[in-house]
């Protein structure tokens with residue numbers, strides 16, 4: 001273990017972070033894990049991000065104790081660690097649920113139903129953004145685009161994808177999670193708890209049976225352009241959630257295009273300025289063009 005600046009008697013002008021110590025057994029275990037992670041990097045400070053995931057895997061969020069631990073292990077100030085831990089949204093700063101349910105409300109998902117899903121879940125669960133249900137199961141939050149726009153609207157649970165969701169399917173999803181019923185992401189590996197996910201993100205092996213094989217590759221909607229470029233026929237419809245697709249009650253439906261309408265859930269032709277005779281779209285001159 002490296003010694004911290006304060007241990008070496010060097011004052012960097014920052015007060016020590018008040019934090020209770022880990023129990024000896026926990027500290028010893030985390031130190032062994034941290035040394036394994038740090039050894040992967042030529043410069044120890046590069047291990048800060050995985051170490052924050054490591055301490056998050058211990059307590060479910062990044063505590064002051066966890067930040068002090070990272071500072072000690074990496075010879076950083078607690079201010080440096082805090083700056084990183086508070087910058088990235090994947091690090092949680094307060095106790096949270098076993099399942100982080102993130103609803104993408106970026107532009108495409110929002111207009112495809114993400115906003116409606118988020119509002120529905122807020123009402124259904126009785127929690128607001130960043131809040132956790134009383135049973136400690138679900139933490140609900142807005143999330144930014146997860147580069148899965150071709151499956152919009154997208155919900156993520158502990159960073160696994162649930163594609164083409166609707167308010168009704170999202171309600172069933174959180175009900176199943178709260179009841180302890182098995183749920184299956186649309187693609188990617190099987191679901192595990194937030195703490196288990198954090199340990200995987202810290203760089204430790206994913207030991208769930210078949211998880212690596214299930215991580216898979218791009219989904220069919222993402223590959224339509226490639227298939228067309230290769231001269232292959234595009235499928236009539238490429239939205240294939242594992243459960244066969246949204247099956248909501250009519251009042252829950254936000255938009256349910258027929259297979260004849262769309263290839264995907266959101267590729268209907270749109271009105272653009274080019275189709276407006278009074279506002280023709282011409283080439284845009286760029287500097288140096």
Ligand code: FES
Pocket residue numbers: 104105106107108109110144145146147148149152153154
């Ligand atoms: S806007 Fe939701 S995944 Fe991109």
